[in-house]
Amino acid sequence: MKKYLVAEISKFNKDRIKLKRALYGMQMEDLILHSINAYEGKVEQTTCPHCHEECIVTTKPPFEQTVEVAGKQIEIVVTNYPRNKCNTCGGEFEILGVAGLLDEILVEEVVSSVRSRKPIPNEIDFNELIQLKI
Ligand SMILES: [Zn+2]
Numbered sequence: 001m002k003k004y005l006v007a008e009i010s011k012f013n014k015d016r017i018k019l020k021r022a023l024y025g026m027q028m029e030d031l032i033l034h035s036i037n038a039y040e041g042k043v044e045q046t047t048c049p050h051c052h053e054e055c056i057v058t059t060k061p062p063f064e065q066t067v068e069v070a071g072k073q074i075e076i077v078v079t080n081y082p083r084n085k086c087n088t089c090g091g092e093f094e095i096l097g098v099a100g101l102l103d104e105i106l107v108e109e110v111v112s113s114v115r116s117r118k119p120i121p122n123e124i125d126f127n128e129l130i131q132l133k134i
Helices: 011-024 028-038 098-115
Strands: 056-058 063-069 072-079 083-085 123-125
Touching: 011 028, 063 098, 072 098
Parallel strands: 072 123
Antiparallel strands: 056 083, 063 072
16 A cells, blocks of 8 residues: 655755656655665664763664564564663663654564464564665
């Protein structure tokens, strides 16, 4: 099922997007998908809410997430999942807004595996999980 994703873009940028599309002979959707896959941002470092020390952004150790699908608890290890960690108290903090979306996507992955009669993955690489399908 295809759905619209709407973004407000200035005329200046819109004209340049059209130019780039024409230059490479790409559909708008493909240009957007390629651009998002190529983008690598920086994860914001936070302060520990307990000891107020600066956290460090880390992907270690692998993150263990339990998702619920059809009343069953399924454990999935997520590698390369960035989150903030406090070196003083050891507290780990997921990035606001990311945890819920990760859970949602992991549930979709489990459902998709079940539907295509593939084994449910017990380990998923976050870097692969955020790649769009082109
Ligand atoms: Zn702390």
